[in-house]
Amino acid sequence: MQKLSSNADWATRARAVLPGGGFGNFDPSVFIKSGSGARVIDEDGREYVDYLIGSGPMLLGHDNAEVLEAIYETLPRGLTFFANNATAIELAEEICRAVPGGEQLRYVSSGGEADMYAMRLARAYTGRDKIVKFEGGYHGMSAEAQMSLAPEKRANFPQAIPDSAGIPPSVAAEMLIAPFNDFDYIRSLMAEWGPKVAAIIVEPLQRIIPPLPGYLQLLREEADKYGCLLVFDEVVTGFRLSYGGAQELYCVTPDITTLGKAIGGGFPLAALVASAEIMAHFDKTQVGAEGWLMQLGTLSGNPVAAAAGLKTLEILRRDGQYDTLRANGQRVMNMTRTALDATGFGYEIVGDPTLFEVVFTDAPVRDYRDVQSSNTARATAYNETLRQEGIFKAAGKTYPSLPLTEGDFAITEAAIQKAAADLT
Ligand SMILES: Cc1ncc(COP(=O)(O)O)c(C=O)c1O
Structure with a gap:
């Protein structure tokens, strides 16, 4: 039987031809096979809700008709x-x-x-x-x-x-x-x-x-x-x-x-x-x-x-697009706030509903040094659980997009709750 390609197979091949096994831009252990709407699928067949969206460009999703x-x-x-x-x-x-x-x-x-x-x-x-x-x-x-x-x-x-x-x-x-x-x-x-x-x-x-x-x-x-x-x-x-x-x-x-x-x-x-x-x-x-x-x-x-x-x-340019984008981002911000409030850990959701991130800190975030002196180990753990629970995003940024569906929000909410509950 022909062996299916997996993230691990591709990572082996990538390490031979790419320094560090990657393009330099993202975790080189994941290989994205395809994307549709606000979802991507990797070479292991795992599906994620995508809050990376190509590092920003795919506001309309991966396959806008x-x-x-x-x-x-x-x-x-x-x-x-x-x-x-x-x-x-x-x-x-x-x-x-x-x-x-x-x-x-x-x-x-x-x-x-x-x-x-x-x-x-x-x-x-x-x-x-x-x-x-x-x-x-x-x-x-x-x-x-x-x-x-x-x-x-x-x-x-x-x-x-x-x-x-x-x-x-x-x-x-x-x-x-x-x-x-x-x-x-x-x-x-x-x-x-x-x-x-x-x-x-x-x-x-x-x-x-x-x-x-x-x-x-x-x-x-x-x-x-x-x-x-x-x-x-x-x-x-x-x-x-x-x-x-x-x-x-x-x-x-x-x-x-x-x-x-x-x-x-x-x-x-x-x-x-x-x-x-x-x-x-x-x-x-x-x-x-x-x-x-x-x-x-x-x-x-x-x-x-x-x-x-x-x-x-x-x-x-069409009516309501930016209202939708903001509402989508706001919804993820709100679910994050609810989940993190329950943990008692200090945090700030920094940014705009169209682009934001959680920073674990007890101080206001106004510049680079405020982020640098935040609890980055906690942020790493939080992001790792999100990934395990089906959320695709970069450390440091959450990019909401327009095609997010109710199904996507349900997966997002469950992942955020788990990531918050697992924090130490
Ligand atoms: C604010 C800002 N400027 C410039 C760039 C560089 O753009 P590119 O990756 O297309 O060279 C980026 C990339 O993320 C960016 O976020």
Whole structure:
């Protein structure tokens, strides 16, 4: 009899061809065979309710019929051209309409690339080199973004600590690291360095941590005061917190916005969006060789990705979608609260109903260090039981989605109750 492939079989094969046996992004012992709605099935045949949803993009679930139809419809016309195509222009128009700070965009293939170009663009526009980044803020894998992303040791602000080997110290020297949500710190940092700062780059909701009231407004004011650009990394929050992203929800408009995940409908497509004046730096005819940023990519504006993204956005625009997404997230938050209240352990559910996580702590969670000093061993145990009980999620984030069903909620509630009851 032919041996069925299992997670374990694939893990053996993966270890031979992949360093660490994985793609670097998730637990390499699980191999996802398929997904449908808000569920995924692994190579052992185990089904999970999926709160990872591709690390964010699959807001509409894994097999939305309309998105699939849009993809099938475009496939016979060709897969990629390295040339302008109408679908990607339509998607660009829609993104610029949706994002308050957007007039023009440039496509790239990943959120990390969008962030890398956003920082470079700010440097080109201002003629300055320093970038302010927040400790624990995630902006992809560029050398700049690797500064104080998840530092284990505490350095004095604003010293940047690389979280990756292979980065020259000269990169760290141009980065200024600040604690998120600290009003006084950013004021004093900008008072000292403001005239040399090209950009303040921030996740408007940092990983799961919401901005304190007025904090994003303060960043806007400080950027304006010193003539630097405010970059909102909305790779996660774009088209999730609301259709217009975090900037619409929190009523603060950045100079540059980076987007990914949802706008590609599950395909590798990301973008940076800004005013035409700022984006002129991608056009040599407007700014000359001195001010020009060379930027291109083989798959930029890929028509299949654009078709999936365009249909995804069309569906998200329909009445009630964000009410449903919020209600779905709120429901999981409420069941979590009920289960954890019964344990007596200190915890906070940090985030927004569209994106959140439990942090085991007795203190408010305002920045990276608050999460770092929480009871992470308890969080690990909690997440492990959730996985055993059929919940698929990353440590540190819960991504609700639109297609969650009553059946999915029932499994989720039982899993949360068990995970809470097993805590020590
Ligand atoms: C806030 C944020 N920025 C940038 C990125 C990088 O996006 P990508 O993985 O598409 O490079 C991510 C990825 O999760 C992210 O969460």
